[in-house]
Amino acid sequence: MTTITIPRGMPQYDDVPRLDVEKLRADFPILGREINGHPMVYLDSANTSQKPRQVLDAIREHYERHNGNVSRSVHTVGTEATEAYEGARAKVAAFINAPGADEVVFTKNSTEAINLVAYAFSNASLDPAADPRFRLGPGDEVVISEMEHHSNIVPWQLLCQRTGATLRWFGITEGGRLDESNLDELVNERTKLVSLVHMSNIIGTVNATARITERVRQVGALLLLDCSQSVPHQPIDVVDLDADFIAFTGHKMCGPTGIGVLWGRSELLAAMPPVLGGGSMIETVALSGSTFAPPPARFEAGTPPIAEAVGLGAAIDYLSAIGMRAIQWHEKEITAYALDALATVPGLRIFGPVVPVGRGGTISFALDSVHPHDVGQILDSVGVQVRVGHHCARPVCVRYGVPATTRASFYLYTTTGEIDALVRGLEQARKVFG
Known part of the structure; x- marks a missing residue:
C-alpha cells in the first residue's frame, strides 16, 4: 500500500477511507x-x-452477448440492450444525486452537452412561443469566465453571433482564482445564462459557486456548470450545487470515449426545443409536421452510444465501490x-x-x-x-x-x-x- 507523507500541515481525517x-x-x-x-x-x-479491466470487460461482454439497438425491438437481445442502456442512465442519476433518471441526457462528450444547450437557446430564440427563459436577442447577455475550456467559450460566442446577444466574462486573479469583484455588475437583469467551469482543466482551480448562484437566482438567469474535471474527482450532488445544467464526460472518469452527460432540471429540459431531429426523439411524424418525445429521448436522436453508456455505468460502479x-x-x-x-x-x-x-x-x-x-x-x-x-x-x-x-x-x-x-x-x- 502506497503511503503518502502529508505536507504543509494538512489535517488527517480518520473517517476518510485510504486508497490502496x-x-x-x-x-x-x-x-x-x-x-x-x-x-x-x-x-x-x-x-x-x-x-x-472492469470497464473493458463490461464493454466486451455487452458486444459479445447483448449487442442490439435500444428502444426499437421486442426481441430478447434488443430488450437486454435497452435495459443496459437505461440502467446506465439510472447509475449516472444516482452518482450525481439527480432527482430522476429522466434528467440525464446522454451525449458524446461535454462539448456536445454544452452545445446542446446553446443550440436549444438558438432554436428557442427563433420561436416567439418558446419559453422566454431560452429566448435571446439584442440587449441580452451571456456570462462565462476567462478560465473556460474552449468548449465553454465557442458555443456561446456562436450563440451570441446568431442572436445579437452580448458575451461577457469574469476575469482571473493573479493567484488563479475567479475574480468576483464585479459580480453584481457582471450578472445583472440583462443576463440570461451564466456558464462556468466547476474545476479548471488548466490551472486546477475549484470554483466555489454559491455566491454566483445566489446572484444568478436574484436576476432570474440560468446557470450551467462544466463539471468535466470535477465529477471524476470529487463527490458531486446536483441538488447541493443548485445549478440548472451540468455537463461532464465519461472518458475522464475511467469510462470509454464517445459518451458524455448533460444533466438538466426536468422542467427546463421539458421547456427546451429539440436540437437534432430523427429517429427516437419523436412522438408522432407526419409530412405536415411532427411532435416530439419528452426528455431525455427528445435530445437523443438516432442510435445512441449504447456500449459506451454500458462502459460508463461500469466506470460509475468502479468509482462508487472505491x-x-x-x-x-x-x-x-x-x-x-x-x-x-x-x-x-x-x-x-x-x-x-x-x-x-x-x-x-x-x-x-x-x-x-x-x-x-x-x-x-x-x-x-x-x-x-x-x-x-x-x-x-x-x-x-x-x-x-x-x-x-x-x-x-x-x-x-x-x-x-x-x-x-x-x-x-x-x-x-x-x-x-x-
Whole structure:
C-alpha cells in the first residue's frame, strides 16, 4: 500500500477511507507499460483517464452477448440492450444525486452537452412561443469566465453571433482564482445564462459557486456548470450545487470515449426545443409536421452510444465501490506533495493556486527558457506522459503571458513515486536546455 507523507500541515481525517493505490493500479492494464525503456508514468488524466479491466470487460461482454439497438425491438437481445442502456442512465442519476433518471441526457462528450444547450437557446430564440427563459436577442447577455475550456467559450460566442446577444466574462486573479469583484455588475437583469467551469482543466482551480448562484437566482438567469474535471474527482450532488445544467464526460472518469452527460432540471429540459431531429426523439411524424418525445429521448436522436453508456455505468460502479471521498482525499494529498516537489525545481513557475486548497489535481507550469514542447519531449523520453500546449484554454495562457504550459494531472492511481519521476525529468530538461 502506497503511503503518502502529508505536507504543509494538512489535517488527517480518520473517517476518510485510504486508497490502496498499488492494488488499484493492478486494475489498469496500461499502467504496466514501458515507454522508451522506462516504466510509464501517466500524468495526463485531465486529458483522458485510463480504464480499469472492469470497464473493458463490461464493454466486451455487452458486444459479445447483448449487442442490439435500444428502444426499437421486442426481441430478447434488443430488450437486454435497452435495459443496459437505461440502467446506465439510472447509475449516472444516482452518482450525481439527480432527482430522476429522466434528467440525464446522454451525449458524446461535454462539448456536445454544452452545445446542446446553446443550440436549444438558438432554436428557442427563433420561436416567439418558446419559453422566454431560452429566448435571446439584442440587449441580452451571456456570462462565462476567462478560465473556460474552449468548449465553454465557442458555443456561446456562436450563440451570441446568431442572436445579437452580448458575451461577457469574469476575469482571473493573479493567484488563479475567479475574480468576483464585479459580480453584481457582471450578472445583472440583462443576463440570461451564466456558464462556468466547476474545476479548471488548466490551472486546477475549484470554483466555489454559491455566491454566483445566489446572484444568478436574484436576476432570474440560468446557470450551467462544466463539471468535466470535477465529477471524476470529487463527490458531486446536483441538488447541493443548485445549478440548472451540468455537463461532464465519461472518458475522464475511467469510462470509454464517445459518451458524455448533460444533466438538466426536468422542467427546463421539458421547456427546451429539440436540437437534432430523427429517429427516437419523436412522438408522432407526419409530412405536415411532427411532435416530439419528452426528455431525455427528445435530445437523443438516432442510435445512441449504447456500449459506451454500458462502459460508463461500469466506470460509475468502479468509482462508487472505491468511494469518491477517498478518491478526492487521495488526490488532495498527491497534489500537495506535487506542489511541494515542484517548488524545488529552480526556474519553475506554477500557474494557478499554489496551495492544495480549492484546487484539484491538475498543475500547469513553465520552466524558465525552455519551451513546453521541449519539456514534454524530454519527459516522454524518460517515460513521463504529460500534456503541453494551451490545453484548449488559450485565454488562460494569454492572461498569464505565456504561449503554452506543461500540465501534469493526477487521478486515483497516481503515486508519489510518479511525482518524483516528474521532478527528475524536469531536472534533466534543465540540464539539456540550460
